[in-house]
Amino acid sequence: xxxxxALFQENERLDPRAKAVRFAEVGELRCExxxxxxxxxxxxxxWGEPNSDRSNAVVICHALSGDSxxxxxxxxxxxxxxxxxxxxxxxxxxxxxxxxxxxxGPASPHPGDGAPWQTRFPIVTVGDMVxxxxxxxxxLGIETLLAVAGGSMGGMQAxxxxxxxxxxxxxxxxxxxxxxxxxxxxxxNEAARQAVMRDPRWKGGxxxxxxxxxxxxxxxxxxxxxxYLSEAAFDAKFGRRLQNKDTFDYHxxxxxxxxxxxxxxxxxxxxxFDANSLLYLTRAIDYYERRSLQGSRSEYLxxxxxxxxIYPTHQSRALHEMALAAGCHSEHHEVSLPFxxxxxxxxxxxxxxxxxxxLES
Amino acid sequence: xxxxxALFQENERLDPRAKAVRFAEVGELRCExxxxxxxxxxxxxxWGEPNSDRSNAVVICHALSGDSxxxxxxxxxxxxxxxxxxxxxxxxxxxxxxxxxxxxGPASPHPGDGAPWQTRFPIVTVGDMVxxxxxxxxxLGIETLLAVAGGSMGGMQAxxxxxxxxxxxxxxxxxxxxxxxxxxxxxxNEAARQAVMRDPRWKGGxxxxxxxxxxxxxxxxxxxxxxYLSEAAFDAKFGRRLQNKDTFDYHxxxxxxxxxxxxxxxxxxxxxFDANSLLYLTRAIDYYERRSLQGSRSEYLxxxxxxxxIYPTHQSRALHEMALAAGCHSEHHEVSLPFxxxxxxxxxxxxxxxxxxxLES
Numbered sequence: 001x002x003x004x005x006a007l008f009q010e011n012e013r014l015d016p017r018a019k020a021v022r023f024a025e026v027g028e029l030r031c032e033x034x035x036x037x038x039x040x041x042x043x044x045x046x047w048g049e050p051n052s053d054r055s056n057a058v059v060i061c062h063a064l065s066g067d068s069x070x071x072x073x074x075x076x077x078x079x080x081x082x083x084x085x086x087x088x089x090x091x092x093x094x095x096x097x098x099x100x101x102x103x104x105g106p107a108s109p110h111p112g113d114g115a116p117w118q119t120r121f122p123i124v125t126v127g128d129m130v131x132x133x134x135x136x137x138x139x140l141g142i143e144t145l146l147a148v149a150g151g152s153m154g155g156m157q158a159x160x161x162x163x164x165x166x167x168x169x170x171x172x173x174x175x176x177x178x179x180x181x182x183x184x185x186x187x188x189n190e191a192a193r194q195a196v197m198r199d200p201r202w203k204g205g206x207x208x209x210x211x212x213x214x215x216x217x218x219x220x221x222x223x224x225x226x227x228y229l230s231e232a233a234f235d236a237k238f239g240r241r242l243q244n245k246d247t248f249d250y251h252x253x254x255x256x257x258x259x260x261x262x263x264x265x266x267x268x269x270x271x272x273f274d275a276n277s278l279l280y281l282t283r284a285i286d287y288y289e290r291r292s293l294q295g296s297r298s299e300y301l302x303x304x305x306x307x308x309x310i311y312p313t314h315q316s317r318a319l320h321e322m323a324l325a326a327g328c329h330s331e332h333h334e335v336s337l338p339f340x341x342x343x344x345x346x347x348x349x350x351x352x353x354x355x356x357x358x359l360e361s
Numbered sequence: 362x363x364x365x366x367a368l369f370q371e372n373e374r375l376d377p378r379a380k381a382v383r384f385a386e387v388g389e390l391r392c393e394x395x396x397x398x399x400x401x402x403x404x405x406x407x408w409g410e411p412n413s414d415r416s417n418a419v420v421i422c423h424a425l426s427g428d429s430x431x432x433x434x435x436x437x438x439x440x441x442x443x444x445x446x447x448x449x450x451x452x453x454x455x456x457x458x459x460x461x462x463x464x465x466g467p468a469s470p471h472p473g474d475g476a477p478w479q480t481r482f483p484i485v486t487v488g489d490m491v492x493x494x495x496x497x498x499x500x501l502g503i504e505t506l507l508a509v510a511g512g513s514m515g516g517m518q519a520x521x522x523x524x525x526x527x528x529x530x531x532x533x534x535x536x537x538x539x540x541x542x543x544x545x546x547x548x549x550n551e552a553a554r555q556a557v558m559r560d561p562r563w564k565g566g567x568x569x570x571x572x573x574x575x576x577x578x579x580x581x582x583x584x585x586x587x588x589y590l591s592e593a594a595f596d597a598k599f600g601r602r603l604q605n606k607d608t609f610d611y612h613x614x615x616x617x618x619x620x621x622x623x624x625x626x627x628x629x630x631x632x633x634f635d636a637n638s639l640l641y642l643t644r645a646i647d648y649y650e651r652r653s654l655q656g657s658r659s660e661y662l663x664x665x666x667x668x669x670x671i672y673p674t675h676q677s678r679a680l681h682e683m684a685l686a687a688g689c690h691s692e693h694h695e696v697s698l699p700f701x702x703x704x705x706x707x708x709x710x711x712x713x714x715x716x717x718x719x720l721e722s
Contacts, residue, residue: 186617190617
């Protein structure tokens with residue numbers, strides 16, 4: 001497949017951390033769950049350059065609310081001199097299928113009428129997301145990956161990469177993720193979905209894009225943030241400190257800093273995220289289930305965090321054991337950090353050292 | 362104070378577990394946070410009879426969504442032959458101030474206009490709730506309690522009982538509770554409050570009682586249930602089992618049993634609970650903070666559960682250490698059970714043996 005050499009030159013003219021999203025058409029998609037998308041656009045960014053034998057490509061897969069800009073949301077892990085070193089590797093970030101940061105999703109125009117797909121959008125799976133990434137990577141002239149890396153939802157994608165076309169991925173770094181959501185993980189996602197779907201502005205998904213179910217989406221995001229931190233992280237960040245005052249106002253409104261934080265996170269999210277996307281993406285990860293890694297020919301590095309109660313260590317250990325049972329080289333490391341699930345985004349040091357060695361090995 | 366002997370005879374004519382709520386007027390209340398209630402009614406139930414020197418009374422304090430019917434919601438702990446034995450003790454259950462099961466709360470009629478107080482209701486504290494209980498107990502002719510017992514919010518009330526009038530309570534059994542909410546506990550409550558307050562039907566609290574913010578209240582309750590169970594309890598109850606089917610429907614609606622459970626719990630709650638009550642009660646427990654038990658003359662028994670991540674053991678251990686520092690007899694026991702916070706409601710066996718011995722000691 002022909003490669004446009006401009007793809008790899010554009011970044012050099014830019015601040016390496018500036019957002020420079022490009023788009024690729026990857027064709028129609030028959031979705032695993034039975035739906036059909038007549039055309040799929042992928043938003044992506046790349047950093048660094050392919051080496052002479054094109055053996056240095058690394059795909060980064062984002063978590064629920066992320067995007068193609070891995071050098072931004074994972075800046076302690078990805079960048080010049082970082083563990084996933086854009087001076088050495090050709091790093092590719094994409095927005096996931098079903099998302100709302102440039103890749104085809106429920107907020108994209110339906111080709112039939114130009115109005116957003118909304119809940120006409122077909123159910124997509126983690127496998128569909130990976131299929132789209134695989135097509136993009138081929139368009140970029142890459143046949144095999146040095147590595148695929150991701151946390152949380154991105155970890156499920158990375159796992160799936162190693163199983164779809166065995167041999168196409170040498171190494172997979174999977175952090176704070178799992179082979180299948182537990183009932184509690186599904187429960188947190190469902191409460192978030194219900195917050196959106198019970199908002200009268202949701203209107204069965206066919207909301208006015210100018211008047212979305214922002215209240216429900218904000219509550220859903222608060223719920224997300226509650227699950228991303230740990231008790232210790234909440235204590236350290238907020239404790240029982242009050243918001244801009246020394247004494248209680250004794251009312252139902254904001255009193256504590258943690259309340260203000262959650263409201264801010266919830267409201268901010270509604271300005272950048274499509275409510276239907278949240279439904280489709282959480283549905284996709286709730287459906288996801290792998291019981292074995294038989295057939296994989298990849299090497300695995302799994303990390304988890306002792307304070308992450310929503311994606312607990314035993315899930316990463318189970319992945320590691322599945323990898324060993326499949327005859328793959330695998331390592332699992334539990335990192336002790338108090339940040340909860342967010343640790344996979346915040347930790348460049350411990351994960352970083354492990355990933356640097358893993359990629360260089 | 363005169364006692365109506367009928368109070369203690371009525372129960373004998375009834376199924377001992379049937380609900381037989383009575384009401385007492387306890388007068389006006391100047392609230393700790395500055396508000397004023399011109400009259401307060403308390404809904405209560407009693408079981409058993411006072412002994413000759415009225416030294417066998419036990420007050421039971423309920424958690425967020427409970428009511429006076431302790432023999433129902435705490436049936437493994439309270440009843441004939443149970444650890445809190447209604448054949449031996451005169452047991453009093455009350456609905457808390459600010460609640461919606463018969464005691465004055467935001468859904469009660471405002472004496473000025475007969476319409477519900479709603480958000481005209483003053484902020485009430487755990488101390489106010491206990492003040493109301495203390496008045497009721499005096500009306501019932503009881504000066505000192507053998508014990509006060511409660512879990513979660515009820516544990517805060519039990520703690521407060523031991524500090525308001527030292528010497529009035531011999532023993533306090535406090536389970537799955539704390540001296541002050543952490544940021545994470547406040548955060549979960551705030552997300553629940555926001556689910557209600559961002560529901561357009563809430564209307565600043567002045568909703569039509571026939572058209573309440575049921576969507577927000579249901580989501581708030583789902584969030585509560587997520588925090589009441591543990592990962593292991595969710596796995597045991599639901600796992601990844603599907604709802605009345607063998608294969609996915611691949612849609613945004615209910616797929617997993619855990620989703621159906623949460624929706625059912627959320628919807629059921631809206632038929633019996635007032636949305637404003639949820640706001641006032643969660644606010645009261647978020648405000649609550651005790652840094653010392655100095656001055657108490659009570660004996661304490663604290664229990665906590667190793668799988669309870671929302672009221673974790675270290676909070677009960679801290680209470681125990683505060684009791685010892687105040688020179689009080691105190692015990693703390695961590696019970697190993699997989700049910701999460703709900704364990705304090707479900708465990709009659711381990712807690713029960715401890716409480717039976719504590720009350721008999």
